[in-house]
Amino acid sequence: MANLLVHGKYLLNPAQPGEKTAVVQDAAVAVTGTSIAAVGSYSALKKQYPDYREVGSNEYLILPGLIDVHHHGWGLSAIQQGALDDTLEPWIYDLLMLKSPTNVYLDTLYGNMKLLESGVTTVLHSHFCRTGNYEDEVNATLKAYETSGQRVALALEVMNQHPFAYDDDWFLQHLSVPLRTQVEAALKARPPMDRDTYLNLVEKYYTERNQEGAAKVKILYGPINAVWTTPDILEAIGERVQQGRGLHLHVVETPYQAEYFFKHYGKSNIAWLHEMHLLGPRTSFAHAVWTTRDDLALLAETGVTVCHNASSNLRLRSGIAPLAFMHERGVNIGVGTDGGTLNDDDDMVQELRLVSKLHRLPRPTSPWVSPHDVMRMATLNGARATLRADAIGRIEPGRAADIILVNLQTMTQPYLAPDIHMADAFVYRAKGTDVETVIIDGELVMENRTHLRFNKADLLAQLREAAAQPPTAQDLQRADLFRQCRPVCVEFLNQYLDREMAPQYVLNRTA
Numbered sequence: 001m002a003n004l005l006v007h008g009k010y011l012l013n014p015a016q017p018g019e020k021t022a023v024v025q026d027a028a029v030a031v032t033g034t035s036i037a038a039v040g041s042y043s044a045l046k047k048q049y050p051d052y053r054e055v056g057s058n059e060y061l062i063l064p065g066l067i068d069v070h071h072h073g074w075g076l077s078a079i080q081q082g083a084l085d086d087t088l089e090p091w092i093y094d095l096l097m098l099k100s101p102t103n104v105y106l107d108t109l110y111g112n113m114k115l116l117e118s119g120v121t122t123v124l125h126s127h128f129c130r131t132g133n134y135e136d137e138v139n140a141t142l143k144a145y146e147t148s149g150q151r152v153a154l155a156l157e158v159m160n161q162h163p164f165a166y167d168d169d170w171f172l173q174h175l176s177v178p179l180r181t182q183v184e185a186a187l188k189a190r191p192p193m194d195r196d197t198y199l200n201l202v203e204k205y206y207t208e209r210n211q212e213g214a215a216k217v218k219i220l221y222g223p224i225n226a227v228w229t230t231p232d233i234l235e236a237i238g239e240r241v242q243q244g245r246g247l248h249l250h251v252v253e254t255p256y257q258a259e260y261f262f263k264h265y266g267k268s269n270i271a272w273l274h275e276m277h278l279l280g281p282r283t284s285f286a287h288a289v290w291t292t293r294d295d296l297a298l299l300a301e302t303g304v305t306v307c308h309n310a311s312s313n314l315r316l317r318s319g320i321a322p323l324a325f326m327h328e329r330g331v332n333i334g335v336g337t338d339g340g341t342l343n344d345d346d347d348m349v350q351e352l353r354l355v356s357k358l359h360r361l362p363r364p365t366s367p368w369v370s371p372h373d374v375m376r377m378a379t380l381n382g383a384r385a386t387l388r389a390d391a392i393g394r395i396e397p398g399r400a401a402d403i404i405l406v407n408l409q410t411m412t413q414p415y416l417a418p419d420i421h422m423a424d425a426f427v428y429r430a431k432g433t434d435v436e437t438v439i440i441d442g443e444l445v446m447e448n449r450t451h452l453r454f455n456k457a458d459l460l461a462q463l464r465e466a467a468a469q470p471p472t473a474q475d476l477q478r479a480d481l482f483r484q485c486r487p488v489c490v491e492f493l494n495q496y497l498d499r500e501m502a503p504q505y506v507l508n509r510t511a
C-alpha cells in the first residue's frame with residue numbers, strides 16, 4: 001500500500017462543543033501505512049514526504065471520514081422493495097410482508113456503497129435478521145464490509161417478545177378465531193431465541209471477530225429494543241456492559257414504546273434501562289425521540305451516545321427527538337441514516353443538513369445545533385458509539401487514516417463569500433455527490449468517484465437479478481398473515497396511550 005500525501009485547500013477537524021470547527025488552510029496530511037503521520041501546510045509536508053503519492057489538490061476540502069451511527073445495512077430501501085412510509089409499528093408489518101432478500105451480501109454491499117459515496121467510512125450496523133438464517137446473514141454482512149473496506153460496529157440482534165403488539169393478550173383477543181389459530185401456530189413454529197442461545201452467539205462472534213483499537217470489526221450487543229427483548233437477556237447484557245462491552249439498541253422511537261415502560265414499570269424506558277445497568281459510555285441508543293427531560297440528564301451523566309435519525313423519524317411519523325435540549329445538556333450525539341433518508345438514497349451529507357435545520361425553535365435564544373456541532377456529531381461523537389473514540393473521527397497524528405476529499409468547485413460554484421466558514425459551507429451546501437475520494441485505514445477505496453475494491457456496474461447488475469427473484473412460498477405465507485393482522489395492530493395502537501405527554505419542543509399553538 002502506497003504512503004499518501006493528501007492535499008486540500010482547507011482541512012477541517014471537529015471542535016469542542018460551542019467552538020467553531022478548526023481549519024487548516026493549504027493543508028496536507030501525510031499518511032504512513034494505515035495511520036496519520038503528520039498534518040500541516042502542504043508546502044512543508046511536501047518537502048518532508050517527497051516520495052509519498054499525492055492525492056487531491058487545492059480544489060478540495062479535507063475532512064475526517066464520516067461515521068453513520070445507525071443503519072441496518074439494507075441496500076435496497078423499503079420503498080424500492082415495495083413498502084411506503086407509515087407509522088413505525090404497522091410499517092414493520094409492511095416490512096414483514098416483503099420477500100426475504102435473496103442475497104444479503106450483495107444487498108449489504110450496495111448499502112455500503114451508497115454510504116461510501118457520501119463519505120461514510122465507519123458504520124454502526126444494527127443487525128435485523130430478514131432471512132431467518134441468523135448466522136448466514138451475519139457472515140454475509142461481515143463479508144460485505146470486508147469487500148467495501150469500511151469499519152463496522154456490528155450490533156447483533158435479538159427480538160424475543162411481543163412480536164405482534166406490545167400487549168400479546170390484547171392482540172390475540174382481538175383477532176378472529178381462525179386468524180388467532182394461525183398466529184398461535186406461527187408463534188409455535190418459530191420459538192423466540194432464549195437467553196443462553198443469544199449470549200453464546202454474541203460470544204462466538206466476539207471471540208472470532210472483535211478487534212481492539214481502530215480495527216475494522218467490533219461486535220456489540222444489539223437487542224433491537226427493550227420492548228422486544230426479555231428482561232433476563234437485558235440483565236445479562238447489563239453485567240457485560242459494566243465490564244466494558246458495547247451495546248446498541250433502539251429506545252422510545254414512538255410514543256407507544258414510551259407508554260409500554262410507564263405501564264409496566266411506572267418509569268421511563270431510559271430510567272428502567274439505567275436500573276438494568278445498561279447506560280454508559282459504551283452504550284448507544286437509536287432514536288430516543290420520546291425521552292423526558294429527566295432522561296436527558298441521565299443520558300448526559302452516564303455518557304450514552306444518542307444516535308439521531310432525523311429523516312427516519314420524520315418518515316415513520318415518530319416525531320422529532322429533542323436534540324437541541326440533549327445537546328444543551330451535553331449528551332453525546334451521533335447521526336445515523338437508518339436506511340431511510342429524505343431522498344431515499346442514504347446520503348449522509350444531506351442528512352447532516354437536515355439535522356442542522358430540524359432543531360431550530362422559534363426565538364433567537366433557543367438552544368440549537370450549529371453546523372459546527374453537526375460536524376462533531378458526524379465524526380468524533382460517532383467514533384465513541386463505534387467504540388473507537390481515540391482512534392478515528394479527527395485528522396491528527398496517531399489516529400487511523402480515515403479521510404475524505406470533497407470537491408470545492410461543485411460545493412461553492414460559481415462564488416462563495418470568502419468569510420463563510422468551510423464547515424458552514426459544507427453543512428449548508430454540500431451533497432454526497434461532492435465527496436470524490438475516500439481513504440480508509442490509509443487505503444484509497446474510492447478515487448474520483450470510482451470504487452477501487454469492487455466493480456459498481458457488476459454489483460448493480462447482480463443485485464438487480466437477485467432482487468427480481470420471485471417470493472418463496474414461505475414469504476407469501478408470512479405476507480398473508482401480517483396483511484390480515486395489520487388492522488388489529490392499528491386498532492391496538494389507537495387505544496394504547498393512557499397519558500398525555502407534554503412536548504419538549506413548542507413549534508406552534510392551538511389558541
Ligand SMILES: [Zn+2]
Pocket residue numbers: 070072126250286338
Ligand atoms: Zn433502526
